[in-house]
Structures are given as structure tokens and as C-alpha cells.
Amino acid sequence: MSYKLDLKDKKLLYELDLNSRQSLSELGRKVGLSKNSVNYRISNLRKEGIIKRFHSVIDTGKLGYIGFRLYLNLQNTTPEKEAEIIDFLVGKEIVTWVASIEGNYDVGALILTKSIKRVNELWKELLAKYTNYIDKKLLTIMTRVSYFSRAYLLNLKSNIYECVPISEPEEEGSRNELDKTDKEILKILAPNSRTPIVDIAAKIGISAKTVISRIKNLEESKIIIGYKTVFDLEKIGYQYYKLHFKLQNVNREEDSKLRAYVKSHPNIIYDDEVLGGDNIEIEVQVKDASELRELIGDIKEKFGKRIRDYEIMHFLREYKYLFLPVKI
Secondary structure (H helix, E strand, O other): OOOOOOHHHHHHHHHHHHOOOOOHHHHHHHHOOOHHHHHHHHHHHHHOOOEEEEEEEEOHHHHOOEEEEEEEEEOOOOHHHHHHHHHHHHOOOOEEEEEEEEOOOOEEEEEEEOOHHHHHHHHHHHHHHHHHHEEEEEEEEEEEEEEEOOHHHHOOOOOOOEEEEEOOOOOOOOOOOOOHHHHHHHHHHOOOOOOOHHHHHHHHOOOHHHHHHHHHHHHHOOOEEEEEEEEOHHHHOOEEEEEEEEEOOOOHHHHHHHHHHHHHOOOEEEEEEEEOOOOEEEEEEEOOHHHHHHHHHHHHHHHHHHEEEEEEEEEEEEEEEOOOOOOO
16 A cells, blocks of 8 residues: 655655755755754654665775676475575575566576675575576676666656666776775665764764765765665555566667666666676666556657567565675
């Protein structure tokens, strides 16, 4: 059952999605509410479970991490065995996201690690335990993931914001090396971007002035690239889908037009560039299947001559969602 949001709630959610570290005063000026009213509404939205958490967006490539995407199609399983496989993935520290899927695959996962060896160890253990229950598997490398604003919250015609949480890993020696203090700040800010400066300082044992300076340096070096918000989509009346498009007659000009369309569409939240995946892989949030069909129809109308085939996956439930590898 979805929660009835008024216009002020939607504006507040949109601003928190653009930058969840904005102060109550800043949010109040943009939304048209007093500081106390903003605080009350945020508290209520969190109480209702609409706002699940505030998080910092970290470009993991800047830290030397490689992103791997894993899909599994299961066979001969009971609900208990499926839960066991999901729990296996959730329990691995290099796995940062796990979800159940409806479509050509049943389970999806994101792996972040600096070591191919660790991925191989996970892969071998997964197959040793569950090979008889896996009908089809796909492991690919995420080369770039673009994360857009949720313009649909305000019925805007296009997105105005983009950040890149997964990029090609920078080689050792060319990337910024973090010291212990930087790592501790990231560990605190990654799962809760609204943590006050004084609280961060107290937890780490440094001055507030040092915390401010360190965060500024992390932003300027593009390690922290944004501050976003995780919503319970079902409670605001939306569903989460993944679309894969196989293209033909690919050329640079047409590809640029399609990428521009993806970047601007208000319901497209992620653009995933994948080594070993399909030409275009996007993640969308829509009210229902009818709105999804409208989006697909619009893409086919504008780019149909280039689309050879496509598939739809419905993300049903997320079981794990980390914003930073456990060990950095």
C-alpha cells in the first residue's frame, strides 16, 4: 500500500535525493517550509519507512575497486533452497548488493573487490555448493554506472543530475591513497550522509575543523561524488525494473543520441555500461507495468531501427545494499 505524499513531501524527497546532506535550513528555503517543519516531515517520512536511509555516493573506481555483476537463474529449488543461496551471497563481504528478480534470472548481485582472486574464490565456492541448483549464470564486469536524479518525483521532463558510483578502477600509484582517518570518515558517511560533523569528530577522535577539511578533500578528489537517499519504492507507489537492449547497426552518433535519451529520461535511474553485457542496460522506476510499456514504446519509436531484441527484469526485493566495501 502506497503512502499519500503531498507536494511538499515530494519536493522534500526530491531535494534529499539530489543532496541528502543539505541542512534543514537549506531544504526549508528550497521547499518553502520552516526549519522545524522540514525536520518534522523528515522524521515522519522515516517513521513511515518511506525514507530508508541517507547515504554518500562513493566512486569505488577511485579506490581501486572493480565492479562485477552476477546473475543466476535457478532450477530444482524450493523456497528454502533459494533463501539459502541468497543468504550465501549476502554473507560474503565482497558482495555489496543482492536482490531477487523476476525475469530471465532469479537472483542478482554486485561484487566489489580489488582482487580477481577473491572473485574466483567466491565463484568456485558458489558452484561447489549450488551447481545442481543453477541453470544459467552470468558474471560480467561493470565498467561504468551512472546514477541519475529521480525527476519523476516532481513530474519533471528530464533529469538534471548525474554521478558515477562505479568507474574503471584507477591503477595503484595513480589513485589517491586514503589514510586511516579518511577511511574512518567514509565508513561513517557512506551509510549515513547526514551524520553531523561533531558526531564524526567524536567517533574518530579528531577536531570538527579537521573533519570538514577532510570531507572537502574527499569531494574535491571525486571520491565522494554525491549524497543521495534510499526510498521504499512500494510505499511511494513505484516499481523497479531492469531493461537490457541488444542493438544492431551501432554507430557513434546514434549511440550518443541514445545515451542522451537515457540520461535525460525522468524514470531512468541507472545507466549500466557492462563488459560482456548487452549494449544498453538501464534501471527504471515506474508506477506500474503500463507506465513501463509506455517507456519501452517510446524507446522503440525513437530507436526501433537499432533495437534487435530486449528483455525485462523486475527487481522484487533487495536483501543487501551497502554503499562501500566492508574493508577499504
